[in-house]
Amino acid sequence: MRVVICGGGVIGACTAYFLRRRGIDVTVVERTEVAAAASGKAGGFLARDWCAGTPLDALARRSFALHAQLPEEIAGDWSYRPMSAYNGFVASDDDARRTAPSALPWLSDGVVIARRIGTVETTAIVHPRKFTSAVMNAALAQGAELRAGRVTGIARRADGTRARGVEVDGDVIEADAVVIAMGPWSLLAAQWMSLPAVYGQRSPSIVYDLGADVPADALFLEHEDDAGAVSIEVFPRADGSTHIVALSDIAPLPLDPAAVTPNTDAIARLQIMCERLSPLFRPEKIIARQACFRPVTEDGLPLIGKVPQSEGVYVATGHNVWGILNAPATGEAMAQLIAGDATRVDLSPFDPARLRPLDPSLLQAH
Ligand SMILES: Cc1cc2nc3c(=O)[nH]c(=O)nc-3n(C[C@H](O)[C@H](O)[C@H](O)COP(=O)(O)OP(=O)(O)OC[C@H]3O[C@@H](n4cnc5c(N)ncnc54)[C@H](O)[C@@H]3O)c2cc1C
The missing domain is CATH 3.50.50.60 (FAD/NAD(P)-binding domain)
Structure with missing residues (x-):
């Protein structure tokens, strides 16, 4: 056959x-x-x-x-590793950020961890x-x-x-x-x-190269800025790359997969959000600004x-x-x-x- x-x-x-x-x-x-x-x-x-x-x-x-x-x-x-996962939110104003120290030391004050939602038995990457x-x-x-x-x-x-x-x-x-x-x-x-x-739903993402500075904790955070509330997901991987994604949008699917590009405004907004999460997310550590389409029925x-x-x-x-x-x-x-x-x-x-x-x-x- x-x-x-x-x-x-x-x-x-x-x-x-x-x-x-x-x-x-x-x-x-x-x-x-x-x-x-x-x-x-x-x-x-x-x-x-x-x-x-x-x-x-x-x-x-x-x-x-x-x-x-x-x-x-x-x-x-391929950097398979079990990891923990947490959810939480990013405090929306400066005062709240100053008074809410994060439970995870690598995150900025104001990034509030609410709950562990995955353990090394139940989540991985x-x-x-x-x-x-x-x-x-x-x-x-x-x-x-x-x-x-x-x-x-x-x-x-x-x-x-x-x-x-x-x-x-x-x-x-x-x-x-x-x-x-x-x-x-x-x-x-x-x-x-x-x-x-089958439809394509586009999402932008930024990938940082942070080596071992970021522990094996996936984060699912609610983030609010002037443009509204969004969910942001942070995935540190075992090879030292950390993938951050938020802000799905509707865009026409290019016929050629090689022609998929991110919306530059969405990438700029995502980068600002990343910089609020941790001082580790510095522009010079970015190794990819990208987008891809999820197949959806x-x-x-x-x-x-x-x-x-x-x-x-x-x-x-x-x-x-x-x-x-x-x-x-x-x-x-x-x-x-x-x-x-x-x-x-x-x-x-x-x-x-x-x-x-x-x-x-x-x-x-x-
Ligand atoms: C930003 C983002 C983050 C995600 N994060 C996760 C995650 O953390 N965990 C998870 O489980 N999933 C995640 N997903 C979903 C996951 O990436 C997709 O569901 C999955 O990759 C789809 O795989 P696929 O093989 O169906 O399609 P694709 O990866 O789109 O592959 C289709 C392939 O077909 C080829 N092709 C197209 N047309 C033709 C043609 N005419 N002839 C020959 N070849 C053709 C393309 O070049 C492409 O290589 C994420 C998706 C996005 C966009």
Whole structure:
């Protein structure tokens, strides 16, 4: 059996790895580079039970366990480490800032820690680009193939229903099964098959290089300034980089993943917020000002499963804010599904058939 995976983000890489572990032939087609989009620019934060009470719970728990297991199975260092997590707020006026010493010594006065919300048993982090690359490299070492190119359509057998491969830059790569894992660009696949809409939600982030100055504590803080209240998330990683994200906005998704850029006003506002959090966040310590698009569906749950009315075509996308967390269990489940086995995690809440397909005429401009 031969499978072509469209997209070399974290979902494509994990799917390739678990398919290869079963001895299934895999080709990944990536138009830009591995982890070029959100999978290279995310925070990388992982939580075992923050999806409790939602349809994502079993997927998240299985994935959290796989994240802890993969460093034993795969070569490479992607800075996996268990960590604590806290929530709190940033005092909004100068007086309050002076009189509210922070509970964490590396933070400025006025950054008030309210509660510990994760422990080293329940929360962890990876460097998402390094994780995605390591998993892809493990798949390649086991015989998977990585092809540079842009998927432009599905090639079908003469009967018109079953896929026989994908069209890539004018050629056809033959396959018995095709997996759409193009993150928010999976939207384009709704031109080729009956697929619900996948939207892109942009977030800017700043990455600082602070070495070991920042302890392994993730922070989820409410911050208020003249422009309003926002949530800001701080993720110190084991390689010394600290990723800070806030301020999602709605922006058109560029057709080319390499053309994704942040809004300069949002980055400037985020930088000011960072400087209020700690004197460690100095401009000369910034190593990236960036943005990426999370893939989001109409009901907020991912699409994982067979594409309706397209025999041999599968989709795995729409993981929203938990794509790095949920990638390993998604890849494992996709490999089980394609091989015809029972899936360890029940995929029925993520069945693409639960949502109405996008009207392809809405995409004609593309
Ligand atoms: C700022 C930010 C912070 C985040 N933080 C976290 C976090 O802390 N924890 C967490 O679990 N999740 C987090 N996420 C979410 C996570 O990053 C995403 O859910 C996940 O990376 C999506 O992975 P993907 O493989 O589906 O898509 P992507 O990473 O978007 O990958 C899709 C790939 O497909 C390729 N592609 C597109 N079109 C084509 C084509 N026509 N042909 C071939 N290839 C194509 C692209 O080049 C890209 O490499 C965050 C997201 C953002 C934006």
